Amino acid sequence: MVSSLVSSLVSSLVWGLSMATACRSTPAGTPASAVVDTEQSSSPSPAAEAAPARTKASHGAHRVSTLTITVLSTTRAPVGAGEWGFAALVEADGHEILFDTGAKPRTVLENADALGVALDSIPTVVLSHHHDDHVGGLLTLRKAVAERAPAALATVHVAEGMWAPRHVEIDGRTKEVNAMLTIRPAFEATGGTFVTHAQPAEIQPGVWVTGPVPRVHPERNWNTTRRIETSEGWIEDMLPESQALVIDTDDGLVVLSGCGHAGIVNIVTHARQVIRRAPIRGAVGGFHLHRATAEHVQWTGQRLHEVELQDFYGAHCTGAKAVQHFGTPGVLSPTGRAVELGVGERFELAGHQ
Ligand SMILES: [Zn+2]
Numbered sequence: 001m002v003s004s005l006v007s008s009l010v011s012s013l014v015w016g017l018s019m020a021t022a023c024r025s026t027p028a029g030t031p032a033s034a035v036v037d038t039e040q041s042s043s044p045s046p047a048a049e050a051a052p053a054r055t056k057a058s059h060g061a062h063r064v065s066t067l068t069i070t071v072l073s074t075t076r077a078p079v080g081a082g083e084w085g086f087a088a089l090v091e092a093d094g095h096e097i098l099f100d101t102g103a104k105p106r107t108v109l110e111n112a113d114a115l116g117v118a119l120d121s122i123p124t125v126v127l128s129h130h131h132d133d134h135v136g137g138l139l140t141l142r143k144a145v146a147e148r149a150p151a152a153l154a155t156v157h158v159a160e161g162m163w164a165p166r167h168v169e170i171d172g173r174t175k176e177v178n179a180m181l182t183i184r185p186a187f188e189a190t191g192g193t194f195v196t197h198a199q200p201a202e203i204q205p206g207v208w209v210t211g212p213v214p215r216v217h218p219e220r221n222w223n224t225t226r227r228i229e230t231s232e233g234w235i236e237d238m239l240p241e242s243q244a245l246v247i248d249t250d251d252g253l254v255v256l257s258g259c260g261h262a263g264i265v266n267i268v269t270h271a272r273q274v275i276r277r278a279p280i281r282g283a284v285g286g287f288h289l290h291r292a293t294a295e296h297v298q299w300t301g302q303r304l305h306e307v308e309l310q311d312f313y314g315a316h317c318t319g320a321k322a323v324q325h326f327g328t329p330g331v332l333s334p335t336g337r338a339v340e341l342g343v344g345e346r347f348e349l350a351g352h353q
């Protein structure tokens, strides 16, 4: 439920975002993350060794006809507050999902209020990965609704690898930086539940979490100074739990990404393998191309052209140069376009009926 205060998608593009994180994008290959069978596993092992993607045998038949994705946290904010983070409300044939929860504890709570978004009616949360700029609002949001609406924001879908310890060295001392390890018991104390996916799963009719995304294409866009604990010891953290939400619509697949650490090309490749080999109708959210080389952005555009991407709606860590390049006539599908989303702005599919 979004009020008329929500600003419609801007017709003019806003360039010139100032981006600042310690991430890099290089065209080196990365190992594929393993996909295992236990859907509810909470194993801390991210299983970073190479393994083939497992293709789901039975596909959901439902196609979503009406879809709205409203941004609740990103840098640019024509309504409410902006921040380095991401969150969006998904409404797919009337089912509501909160995708990511922003960076600061209260940003999404206050932006939802400013936009007239009722949090009490949203049962489901999907978290894209463990980084603070995506999970920072979870506890505040849950606590704000738990008493009056116990089922609201109570079920959180994450991908395997979310619970692995992460370390960074600061001044010669090791610091744990996976906030989810402390958020988990506090969230569960409110009556909430986590569902950890090792494989793609249809969480609502026509709406899928990808689970861990196999890294078959050379996309590297994370902070290489962080380490993750695996069954083989501590290795560079390549965010094995980084997942996207994919909505299977009448017009093709729509991919919603938080930070896109698995890489947009890996994400759409995985989605087309395990859900449906359809054109990509929309790619929405953060795709972490803000530090990418011009060569890598160009390569990405070519791959997105191959999957007939229609609408690229970038936010958060996507970066102006990627939006600008994808918006160049002919880079995406013949009628493709690319814009930057701000808080309160939407991606919409109205359906055919
Ligand atoms: Zn991230």
Ligand SMILES: [Zn+2]
Pocket: 085, 086, 131, 133, 134, 258, 259, 286, 316, 317
């Ligand atoms: Zn991020």
